[in-house]
Amino acid sequence: MRRAAEVFERKGVANTSMEDIAREIGIKREGVYYYFKSRKDILLGVILPQSTALHRNLERICISRLDSVGKLHAAIQNHLDAFNPAYLEMSVALRESHFTTNDEKLSEIRQIWDSYGELWTALITEGQDEGEFRTDLEPKMVAFGLLGMCNWVSRWYDPVKSVSISEIVETYFSLATNGLKVPEEALSH
Amino acid sequence: MRRAAEVFERKGVANTSMEDIAREIGIKREGVYYYFKSRKDILLGVILPQSTALHRNLERICISRLDSVGKLHAAIQNHLDAFNPAYLEMSVALRESHFTTNDEKLSEIRQIWDSYGELWTALITEGQDEGEFRTDLEPKMVAFGLLGMCNWVSRWYDPVKSVSISEIVETYFSLATNGLKVPEEALSH
Numbered sequence: 001m002r003r004a005a006e007v008f009e010r011k012g013v014a015n016t017s018m019e020d021i022a023r024e025i026g027i028k029r030e031g032v033y034y035y036f037k038s039r040k041d042i043l044l045g046v047i048l049p050q051s052t053a054l055h056r057n058l059e060r061i062c063i064s065r066l067d068s069v070g071k072l073h074a075a076i077q078n079h080l081d082a083f084n085p086a087y088l089e090m091s092v093a094l095r096e097s098h099f100t101t102n103d104e105k106l107s108e109i110r111q112i113w114d115s116y117g118e119l120w121t122a123l124i125t126e127g128q129d130e131g132e133f134r135t136d137l138e139p140k141m142v143a144f145g146l147l148g149m150c151n152w153v154s155r156w157y158d159p160v161k162s163v164s165i166s167e168i169v170e171t172y173f174s175l176a177t178n179g180l181k182v183p184e185e186a187l188s189h
Numbered sequence: 190m191r192r193a194a195e196v197f198e199r200k201g202v203a204n205t206s207m208e209d210i211a212r213e214i215g216i217k218r219e220g221v222y223y224y225f226k227s228r229k230d231i232l233l234g235v236i237l238p239q240s241t242a243l244h245r246n247l248e249r250i251c252i253s254r255l256d257s258v259g260k261l262h263a264a265i266q267n268h269l270d271a272f273n274p275a276y277l278e279m280s281v282a283l284r285e286s287h288f289t290t291n292d293e294k295l296s297e298i299r300q301i302w303d304s305y306g307e308l309w310t311a312l313i314t315e316g317q318d319e320g321e322f323r324t325d326l327e328p329k330m331v332a333f334g335l336l337g338m339c340n341w342v343s344r345w346y347d348p349v350k351s352v353s354i355s356e357i358v359e360t361y362f363s364l365a366t367n368g369l370k371v372p373e374e375a376l377s378h
Contacts, residue, residue: 013203014202117345136363137360137364138352138360141356141357142360144341144342144345145338145341145360145361145364147341148337148338148339148340148341148344149334149337149338151341152333152336152337152338152340152341153337155337156306163327167330171326171327171330171331171334172330172334174326175331175368175369176364178367178368178369178370179363179364179365179367179368180367
């Protein structure tokens, strides 16, 4: 899986053959076909567990007893930590636009990601309802903005050269909470 | 170009053949080859003018007499307005990971985008130097965070159903400037 993810990342999913994956592992193509029917099955194997874990963790965060600021921190951390051990897999999942095809399993992933986006939107909405976040911004736009901020990390993050993931978590959390802070004048009412 | 961009967007660049593009236009494949050597040339035709314009506009913004908050607003607007008339092209440019290949023309685009990212980082750095933005956040991380926020719009923005681009501009500008605001206690020193 890790080898396949590396080839996907390097060549792009559409340009990667079963042959390429076999070569990367150092076995014959038949060896790969023994375990996987197609390239798509391998791609699913790369993306699905990652997406499911990300979603399940965010669900736990949303129903936890943290306040909304705490939930936001946990949500950003959960999202960005996924880049850490498995940034390649994530990167592949986020870059490719395979989710537009009609394949049944792929649409399962699509659904997880849709639901994931909805959880983020609900987290922002809750913070607004609780008076922790300013209410003049549209929650979905905010949620997708923050997700975009985090997702873009897969484009520029280099685990060897770059800053640490935890620095990115703290920077984006700080930007987000300050950006969402209720203005002083509103608090005094 | 517009037709080609639509097919690229729908099928992904790697899955799009010259045949597909010809069919979309309603001409023979030979007709497309008369103007373009390859699919890659068409892709470049879609991405290069867009990238160049985006970069040139940001350069103008950076050397303008606006203060840093004003530059930030103009930079976000410049970036997101590109989605408006040509969101498909942008979307293709941003989604695909063709920039990793060694092609000379593609590396030209890559350079424009690298330089574009550096301009954004310089804009944030200038704002910190001028005392307009808080100085405790790493400028590149902030710049790429805001770019990611904007770039992600290509994934969820639907020009038919969605909110307007100008609403997104104002929301993200507001989030960003509040997020970057110098804390009150720091101002009183």
